[in-house]
Amino acid sequence: MPRHLTAEEIEQYADGEAEADEHLQGCATCASAALSIMQMKRTLRAMPRFTPPAALRARVLGRPPRRSYAPRWLAAAAVLALVVAGGALWRTRDATASQLVDLHTTILASANPVDVLSTDRHTVKPWFEGKLPFAVDVPDLAQPFHLIGGRVIYWRGQQGAYLLIGKGAHRISLFVFITDAVPRAIESHAGMTIVVWRARGLAYVAVADVPPEDLQPLRQAFARD
Amino acid sequence: MTQPTDLRSGFEELALPLFEPLYNYARWLTHDPIEAEDLVQETYLKGLRGFGSFAPGTNFRAWMYRILRNTFLTSRSGLRAVPPVSIDEDPDTYEQLSVAETPESLFFARADSEMLRQTIEALPLPFREVLVLSDVENMSYREIAETLSIPIGTVTSRLIRARQKVRNTLRGDRCPDI
Numbered sequence: 001m002p003r004h005l006t007a008e009e010i011e012q013y014a015d016g017e018a019e020a021d022e023h024l025q026g027c028a029t030c031a032s033a034a035l036s037i038m039q040m041k042r043t044l045r046a047m048p049r050f051t052p053p054a055a056l057r058a059r060v061l062g063r064p065p066r067r068s069y070a071p072r073w074l075a076a077a078a079v080l081a082l083v084v085a086g087g088a089l090w091r092t093r094d095a096t097a098s099q100l101v102d103l104h105t106t107i108l109a110s111a112n113p114v115d116v117l118s119t120d121r122h123t124v125k126p127w128f129e130g131k132l133p134f135a136v137d138v139p140d141l142a143q144p145f146h147l148i149g150g151r152v153i154y155w156r157g158q159q160g161a162y163l164l165i166g167k168g169a170h171r172i173s174l175f176v177f178i179t180d181a182v183p184r185a186i187e188s189h190a191g192m193t194i195v196v197w198r199a200r201g202l203a204y205v206a207v208a209d210v211p212p213e214d215l216q217p218l219r220q221a222f223a224r225d
Numbered sequence: 226m227t228q229p230t231d232l233r234s235g236f237e238e239l240a241l242p243l244f245e246p247l248y249n250y251a252r253w254l255t256h257d258p259i260e261a262e263d264l265v266q267e268t269y270l271k272g273l274r275g276f277g278s279f280a281p282g283t284n285f286r287a288w289m290y291r292i293l294r295n296t297f298l299t300s301r302s303g304l305r306a307v308p309p310v311s312i313d314e315d316p317d318t319y320e321q322l323s324v325a326e327t328p329e330s331l332f333f334a335r336a337d338s339e340m341l342r343q344t345i346e347a348l349p350l351p352f353r354e355v356l357v358l359s360d361v362e363n364m365s366y367r368e369i370a371e372t373l374s375i376p377i378g379t380v381t382s383r384l385i386r387a388r389q390k391v392r393n394t395l396r397g398d399r400c401p402d403i
Contacts, residue, residue, distance in 0.1 A: 007385050015359060015384070017366050040388055044345075044360040047338040052248035056262045060269045061241060099363070156363055157246040157286070 005030045014038045016095045038098075045099065046106045049154065096182075097189035103153060104173040104192065104207040107162065114149030114164050124150045128161055134178045134202060136161040139221045144168060165218065172208040172218065188212075199223040236276040239285045240269060246286075246362060247293055253357045254297045254306075256346055264300070268293040287364075287371040294354070294372065306350040344394045352387035355380055 005013070005023055010030060012018035014037035024031040107113045116127040121138035124147060128136040131152050141147055148164040153175065161176040182203035186194045195206045195215045204222055206215050247268060251261035271292050279288055297303040345353055358364045358372060359380075370377045 008381050011381055011385050011388075012366075015366065036392075037388060040391065041360045043338065043341055044356070045363070047342060047361070049245070049361075050249045050252035050258075050261070052245060052265065053258075053262070056248070056265065057244060060266050061237070061244065095363075154245055158242055159245075 005033075010034050011037065014041065042098065042102055046102050097186045097194055099155065100173075100175065100186070100194060100205055100207050101189045101192045103155065103162075103175070107151075107153075107164070107173060108171055113151075114162075115151040117149040119147050121147055124163070128152070132159055132161055134176075136163075136176055137200070137222070138163065139224065141165065141221055142217070145172075145218055145221070167208070167210065167214065170208055170210050172206055172210070172215070174218070174222070175205040175207070177203045177205070195219060197223055232276055233273065236273050240272055240289060243286060243289050247289060250290060250357065250362060251293060251297070253345075253353065253361070254294065254350075255302060257302070260300075260302065264293060264297055267296050271296065284368060284371055287368050290358070290362075290372040291374070308349055308351065340395070341391070344391050347394070348387060348390055351383055352390060355383045356387040356391070359384055 004027065005020060009018065009020060010033050013020040013024070014034045020030075020034070024034060116124055118124050118127075121140060125136060125138045127150065136150075138147065138150075144167050146166045148166050148171075150161060150163045153160050153162040155175065155177065158177060160178075163174040163176070165172040165174055178201070182196065182205060184196065184198075186196050186205065188194050192207055192209055193212050193215060195212055197204050197219050199222060204219070206218060208215065244265070248261060248265050251264040251268075252258065255261045255264060268289065272289055275292070279285065298307060345356060348356065354373065355369060358369045359366075364372065366377050366380045369380045373380070375383075
């Protein structure tokens with residue numbers, strides 16, 4: 001019987017810094033140790049973040065973020081994506097999936113999942129104005145989808161839009177980012193379907209516990225010009 | 226010759242998206258909203274002043290986090306937070322990994338975030354910061370090493386011990402019989 005992994009190796013695996021699949025598949029002891037760390041990581045990541053007060057933003061950055069900042073933010077996002085990409089390569093793609101699923105789960109579990117609660121896209125779309133470095137296009141959703149609301153989220157230090165969409169009793173999280181840091185495809189994770197697409201320079205990630213084909217009409221609605 | 230205004234806008238482009246993460250990190254370091262605000266403000270001032278010495282192409286996030294952390298360490302509460310002896314020298318017990326203790330999964334399924342937050346806040350600074358950088362800010366080992374100016378091996382061993390401490394505390398809280 002091969003030796004067990006060392007504490008370091010298990011840690012590195014759980015942190016996405018090293019591969020150990022081969023051993024873990026055959027060793028329940030090490031697999032459970034790795035799982036325990038991953039669960040701790042997940043719980044930590046799902047903790048609410050401290051958000052800076054608006055007055056501090058005004059004091060430090062000189063002025064509140066406005067839409068006219070868009071070109072600057074665009075450039076910033078692109079540069080940041082490059083800077084972050086170096087570090088991001090160390091993470092497995094699975095980390096992206098689990099982070100987005102965590103965000104989805106955390107938001108749905110929250111007492112106030114959205115900051116703007118409206119089924120009217122003409123209310124939700126303008127709500128994002130001035131809060132994000134890009135314009136969020138909210139199309140008219142046809143049955144069986146219905147808009148529930150939206151909020152601003154942070155993922156890997158970047159701002160994004162979050163739209164909560166209902167489909168029957170199911171809840172779909174739609175994340176919208178300006179960045180190229182979002183992989184072209186993300187494997188489904190923990191039984192959740194993840195569908196990624198790009199349109200007009202934005203990356204869309206839909207997360208829900210429905211079959212992938214059920215998300216296709218949503219994708220078409222958002223990708224349509 | 227780079228104009229000061231170019232420098233400023235170059236700095237702002239990179240630093241703006243880090244505003245929320247830096248504040249979050251500052252709160253974890255200071256445990257205090259007012260102190261965290263001052264820390265973020267000073268970090269941006271220092272970052273802007275020192276931006277001329279930032280090497281383009283290197284990790285700007287780690288650079289800013291390092292400024293924030295160094296500023297904190299030289300503050301009054303920062304000086305108090307640093308343990309008087311090096312914590313990496315004593316050979317700890319993690320070498321023989323207690324793989325027998327398996328069902329921690331249960332703890333984390335139930336551990337609510339408030340209890341976890343308190344547990345992490347009670348950790349000594351060197352453990353608290355690796356855990357926050359890795360698991361809250363999602364930094365790679367290399368980025369953490371760069372931010373804290375320590376070797377990657379030290380990042381790994383501190384993470385192991387930080388997580389062990391969290392586990393032990395939570396276990397103590399929940400199951401006093403074990």
